[in-house]
Amino acid sequence: MPSDTNPAADIFGGWLMAQMDLAAGNVAARRSRGRCATISVEAMTFHHPVFVGDEVSLYAWILGVGRTSIRIQVEVWRRERESEATMRVTQALFTFVAIDSERKPRPVPPEPGVA
Known part of the structure; x- marks a missing residue:
């Protein structure tokens, strides 16, 4: 939305980062079956x-699970309104701790179905 842009009409990086964190x-x-908090973004x-x-x-996927932490890779892709071409615009590694x-x-509980 226009309120999420800078004067050059680019979306604020902070808005993208917030969407990535979400x-x-x-x-x-979902993986921890409960509340988690962001502890780092790399x-x-x-x-x-x-x-x-x-x-x-x-797109977000789990890279690793520790005793209380989960590392998640996130990528953001964009598609212009009148095009089918897509491009990756940003990426980051998020670490969460289950609380x-x-x-x-x-x-973090064991993965369902894994002994």
């Missing part, structure tokens, strides 16, 4: 701008 957070909460690289009207797609009701780290 996508990664969904993956983390290697955020912007390859291309995103413009008002572009379709934005986010309990008191916001203290808790173990």
Whole structure:
């Protein structure tokens, strides 16, 4: 939306980062079966701008699970409104920690179906 842009009509990088955090957070909460908190973002690289009207797609997948943490890679791709061509615009590695009701780290449960 226009309110998410700078004066040059490029989408703010911070808006994209927020969307990436939401996508990664969904993956983390699903895998941990509960609440998680972002503890770090690494290697955020912007390859291309995103413009008002572009379709934005986010893809997130788990790279690793520790005792209380989950590392998730996120990529953002854009498609111009009148085109079928897509391009990766940014990527980053997010680390989350599973937390309990008191916001203290808790173990990530084993993956369902894995002994």
